Amino acid sequence: MRGADLLVKALTDAGVTKIFALSGNQIMSIFDASIGTGLQLIHTRHEAAAVHMADAWGRLTGQPGVALITAGPGLANALSALYVARVAESPLVLLSGHTPINQLGLGAFQEMPQADMAAHVSKASWMASDGAQLGREIERAMAIASSGRPGPVHLSLPADVLESGISGTQANLAGDGDDAHVPSPLSENALGQLADALSNAQKPLVLGGPALSRGSSSEALKAFSDATGVPAVAMESPRGVNDPSLGAFAEVLVQADLVLLMGKRLDFMVQFGSGPNINPDALFMHVDADEDAVAHSRARLEAMGRPRAAQHGDPVEALERLSGVVRASSSEWRDEVEAAIAYSPVQWREIESSPGEPLHAVEIGRAAQEYLNGGEESIYVSDGGEFGQWAQACLTTLRRVINGPSGSIGSSIPMAIGARAAFPDARIVTLLGDGTFGFHPAEFDTAVRNKLPFIALVGNDSTWNAEYQIQLRDYGPDRLSGCELTLATRYDEVAKALGGYGELVTEASELGPALQRAHDSGLPACINVIMARNAAPVIRRG
DSSP states (O other), X not given: OBHHHHHHHHHHHTTOOEEEEOOOGGGHHHXXXXXXXXXXXXXXXXXXXXXXXXXXXXXXXXXOEEEEEOSXXXXXXXXXXXXXXXXXXXXXXXXXXXXXXXXXXXXXXXXXXXXXXXXXXXXXXXXXXXXXXXXXXXXXXXXXXXXSSOOEEEEEEEHHHHHOBOOTTTOOOOOOSOOOOXXXXXXXXXXXXXXXXXXXXXXXXXXXXXXXXSHHHHHHHHHHHHXXXXXXXEOXXXXXXXXXXXXXXXXXXXXXXXXXEESOOSSGGGGGGOSTTSOTTOEEEEEESOHHHHHHHHHHHHHTTOOEEEEESOHHHHHHHHTTXXXXXXXXXXHHHHHHHHOOOGGGGGOOOOTTSOBXXXXXXXXXXXXXXXXXXXXXXXXXXXXHHHHHHHOOOSEEEXXXXXXXXXXHHHHHHHHHHHOTTSEEEEEEEHXXXXXXXXXXXXXXXXXXXXXXXXXXXXXXXXXXXXXXXHTOGGXXXXXXXXXXXXXXXXXXXXXXXXXXXXXXXXXXXXXXXXHHHTSOEEEEXXXXXXXXXXXXXX
């Protein structure tokens, strides 16, 4: 048995069935070891794409997605995607090949300090050093990725460690299970302080972090709100309190006299606790599994002279315990918050482009929602600057994947593939801008080879529109520079050239039928929609 064989066994023992991978010299032993094991390698076209796919898997299933890439430039290519997963609190394990240990310091091929490089964008990052311990290393990585505040873990695998021979008696298949980063439960005193504050506040509000927007954590957040009447909102958008999927939420946030952050950092998404949508007299409290986040909150609130209380603990466990001890609030405040979040401008329903005019983003969202409603299970993925915000404003599904707090673009095509790998029967649509399309178009080939269909709706406004809108607003129409793209680019033909299905849509009436034809093709599909340069919505009721 080699180290690579032990690694594959540990992965399959952990329930891993699919790995998103890109081949390279140092990891060929893992490819070899996986043959005949039932472990499927979904071979991608870019290392960042492999990580984005694993990221989508982790967010949608709650189980760590696994990506496998090669050393040196391969790891460097993956770092931006690792950052996206880190701030989105997505559980994943990234395995990277590495220079052999016996060549370190000699100027070896693709020698880089990989563990150190990835540490800045990972929950944990280290290099394996003993083939007999690889089973233990995998168990540790999986536990860290999914416990406490979820996040990506990087394990670097030297080629000689993977190739090393191991006897059955040497192999350490499992550890003692102590790697999960689970904080101690809140003390009764700390819990009592939270319960008293929530019970005595007139307009309390709980804000959850990205991890609380998904799966069982999301269910715990809702159960708490149902039991106590305290409105609870999970946040995962880079637009923060102006997240279009939260409607007019910013209008009610400013009324809150108590803001309890549950696994939500005190950061730009909540205006650092002192923005125009924050009540200057509000009491802030914070429970977080990340000790650094707790320390940051304490320091920030102390510097502002604000009432504060921050505790290290598991937000989900705290919510479950609080559900039984917080006195129920009046339903009026919760109803007011929910009405603000549900608000959508009436005039959007009346938007219709004239024949020959580019479509409005609302029309694209309307058609996408109608298509998604036709499936028993549906998932949307959104990406891009302005168009991505329209997608979040217009679409509602039980599961979604967005670019997250990083605000990064380019991930949507690989994320749609990861979503399809996790949910083979769902209707999956990704809405992305034309700028975004340019990052990972070759992954249509990945989707075709692996029979992982999805529909990409490209909002083609021939512009880097987020930057265009900034220039227009801040510098004026005579100071526009470097934001133009080519309207004539046939993104649909790119998908077709890679084996997928494609259509160009220039009229709103064509979009619904085009979606159905794309669905019926059974292929990864791109619908290239000519749209107007719509600025992202900032939703207010006034």
